[in-house]
Amino acid sequence: MIKQTVYAISATMIIMPAVALANPTSIPYTGPVQTTTLSEVLDNTSLFSDQDIVLEGKLVKQISSDTFVFSDGVKEINVELDDDIRLNQAINADTHLRIYGEVEGHLNREPEIEVDNIQIL
Numbered sequence: 001m002i003k004q005t006v007y008a009i010s011a012t013m014i015i016m017p018a019v020a021l022a023n024p025t026s027i028p029y030t031g032p033v034q035t036t037t038l039s040e041v042l043d044n045t046s047l048f049s050d051q052d053i054v055l056e057g058k059l060v061k062q063i064s065s066d067t068f069v070f071s072d073g074v075k076e077i078n079v080e081l082d083d084d085i086r087l088n089q090a091i092n093a094d095t096h097l098r099i100y101g102e103v104e105g106h107l108n109r110e111p112e113i114e115v116d117n118i119q120i121l
Contacts, residue, residue, distance in 0.1 A: 038077055057099075060076070078112040101113045
């Protein structure tokens with residue numbers, strides 16, 4: 001009896017985090033989203049100001065396995081994708097996206113965005 005209880009608790013502890021993280025955007029909201037422009041982000045970025053942002057645009061070039069150049073059609077910035085980002089379809093340089101992330105300031109180079117989530121528009 002105790003052995004079965006331990007197995008049940010262990011299985012629950014293993015499965016529940018996977019279920020909870022399976023769909024990070026579990027709210028099926030389809031209304032407007034507050035976005036900002038890349039110009040606004042770059043004008044308001046300093047070394048010490050980490051900003052949560054939502055941008056719309058395209059990943060126009062891949063630099064490394066997890067780093068891309070993002071463009072909103074006016075300006076460009078490097079973005080680094082989290083390892084846990086998964087998309088259900090392939091994207092290319094023409095795919096219109098909404099990215100959710102945090103701007104990270106750097107001392108001797110342009111800021112970049114650490115992307116937490118991507119939505120294909």
